[in-house]
Amino acid sequence: MDSIIPVLIGAVALVVGIVAGKFIFAKDTSKKIQEAELQSQALLKEAELRAETLKKEKELEAKEKLVQLKAAHDREVNDRNRKINDTENRIRQKEQSVNQKETNIDKQTKENEAIKENLNRQIDLVNIKRTELEKHQEEHIRRLEKIAGLSADEAKSQLVESLKNEAHTQALALQQEIIDDAKQKANKEARKIIIQTIQRTAAEQAIENSITVFNLESDEIKGQIIGREGRNIRAIEAATGVDLIVDDTPEAILLSSFDPLRREIARLSLQRLVTDGRIHPARIEEVVEKTRKQIEDQVMEIGERTVIELGIHGLHKELVRMVGRMRFRSSYGQNLLMHSRETANLCATMAAELGLNPKLAKRAGLLHDIGKVPDEESELSHALLGAKLAEKYGENPAVVNAIAAHHDEAEMQYVISPIIQACDAISGARPGARREIMQQYLQRIKDLENLAMTYNGVEKAYAIQAGRELRVIVEADKVTDGDSEKLSFEIAQKIQTEMTFPGQIKVTVIREKRTVNVAR
Known part of the structure; x- marks a missing residue:
């Protein structure tokens, strides 16, 4: 019995300890749950505050954009209103000018009519005076015939004979004087x-112009000359000072510059580069420099040859070089x-x-x-x-x-x-x-286009190819295909008879029928 009691006491103590431990654990767990709930509530409040803040920021941004859009719209409306006002002012000014011109024309017409009436009156007076003068002249001639005892025809024949003899004598003297003067x-x-x-x-x-045509064996070489992203063509233009025009012209590149010497350097440089096949910026600069030295030697040679051919001696070398530069x-x-x-x-x-x-x-x-x-x-x-x-x-x-x-x-x-x-x-x-000077050339081109525009049904006329071709665009509703052939012939004939031009002019009449609809 005494041995069981300590065991029971130990068991009770164990049970009490277990129960106390569970109570303490439960208490800690409840505390943590409460803390978690508080934290979650705090996080929710913070999230709500942030959401509210973001909402207000977005609303402010939206309001600012709205204000900006409204201001831009107002500016656009103001610009349109200003343009409309300007247009209306110009129209009013034109109307006033037209009205003023009409008034001036009416006034001038009235003045012209008054002048015309005055001229008619003066003409009538002149005719009356002329009639009176003729009568007086006839009366005067009759009196002279009576006094002289000769008729008018007899007096004229005697006067003509006398003048003829006098003129013959003066002519002989003048002829001898001319011969003596000619000898002297x-x-x-x-x-x-x-x-x-x-x-x-x-x-x-040797007539020069501002364009030189560089012919190519094939159009594939154009890509090499242009280079990646155009670096080769930019290098050539920078080194020579010549514009390279690579267009749709087959197997050709245009070299454009006012300076023939630069064009010649560019032409020879391109010829060397194409023959060599190595086309890149460094090579381009090297070839252009060599070509420039070659041209300088050629210039000196041309000057020396010119001086020798003309038989001029003792000319300074610099002047000889300038004479050679004249070639270009x-x-x-x-x-x-x-x-x-x-x-x-x-x-x-x-x-x-x-x-x-x-x-x-x-x-x-x-x-x-x-x-x-x-x-x-x-x-x-x-x-x-x-x-x-x-x-x-x-x-x-x-x-x-x-x-x-x-x-x-x-x-x-x-x-x-x-x-x-x-x-x-x-x-x-x-x-x-x-x-021909530029003004004459431009006037000839303009006259060529104006001549074509005088025909009925012609909508547009363009003189192209430096005036060597005239393209006439007609209205398809007014001119038929048969009329187009007739119109081309008539324009060509009129150009031949009324204009002066070098070479020949090709007249092309274009009649195009277009039907246009819009899908909406």
């Missing part, structure tokens, strides 16, 4: 005939070197006929336009700049003055100066030497 002026007349012959002399001219320049469509050579030959011939120094005149004629090919730009005119260059390189003062004065920008101090001026004008003014 024979040398002068001979020189004049020679100068007129020189003016009619036709010389070969043009003036009003006339090649500068050909013009200078022609002027030099004309000057030599005229100076020889006048008993002057032909070599000096030829030298001045060749150098008269060197101011057009300077190495650096100058504000001086080409005549004064050329004289400055000639003086710098030791030319004769007569040559310097002839260059400076050939456009009357300096006083002529030597006898050869007017010769240079005259021969320069002869070379530039003879038929075929220079192209």
Whole structure:
């Protein structure tokens, strides 16, 4: 019994401990649950606050966008209203101008009618006076016949016979005087005939323009010339200063520049690059530089050959190089070197006929336009700049003055100066030497289009291919296919009879019928 009691006590203690442990655990668990609930409630409140904040922010952003859209809309409406107001003002001004013109026309019409009536009255008065004058004249003639004892026809025949004898005597005297004067002026007349012959002399001219066509073996090479993202073509244009136009023209590239020397460098460089096949920016710069040196050597060679052919000696190397550069320049469509050579030959011939120094005149004629090919730009005119260059390189003062004065920008101090001026004008003014001026060309193109627009049914007319083709667009409702052929023939005939043009002009009449509907 005594041994069981401690065991029971231990068991009870164990049970009590277990029950106490469960009670404590349950209490801790309940506490944690309460804390979790509090935390969740706090999180919910915080989430609600954030949501409310975001909602307010979005509402503010929406209001700002609305305000911006409304302001933009208001600006657009204001701009439209302003444009409408401007248009209305212009229309009102035009209406006022038209009304004013109509008023002026009415006033002018009334004035013209008054002038017409006044003229008619004056004409009637003149006719009356003329009739009276004729009567007085007849009466006067009858009185003269009575006094002279001769009729009017007899008096006329006697007067004519007397005048005939007097005129015959004066004619014989005048004929002898003309013969004597002709003998005295024979040398002068001979020189004049020679100068007129020189003016009619036709010389070969190399007409330059601003476009050079570079032909290709195939269109595949165009892609290599353009390069990736166009880097090759940009490198060529930057190195040469020439615009490359790669369009739909088959197997060809256009080189565009006002400077023929640049175009020649670009053409030769492209030819080398295409032949070599290696086309990239570094290679392009290398080839262009080599080509530029080659052209400089060629320029020097052309200058030396020109000087030798003309028989001019002792010319400074720089002047020789400038003469060579003239080959790649043009003036009003006339090649500068050909013009200078022609002027030099004309000057030599005229100076020889006048008993002057032909070599000096030829030298001045060749150098008269060197101011057009300077190495650096100058504000001086080409005549004064050329004289400055000639003086710098030791030319004769007569040559310097002839260059400076050939456009009357300096006083002529030597006898050869007017010769240079005259021969320069002869070379530039003879038929075929220079192209037509731009104003004449544009007027001819405009007249060509206006001529086509005079026909009924013609809607538009375009002169293309530098005036070598006229495209006429007609209204399909007014002109039939048969009328189109007739219209093309009539326009071509009218151009032949009423216009002056070089070469031939192709007339193309286009009749197009279009039917248009819109699906909505």
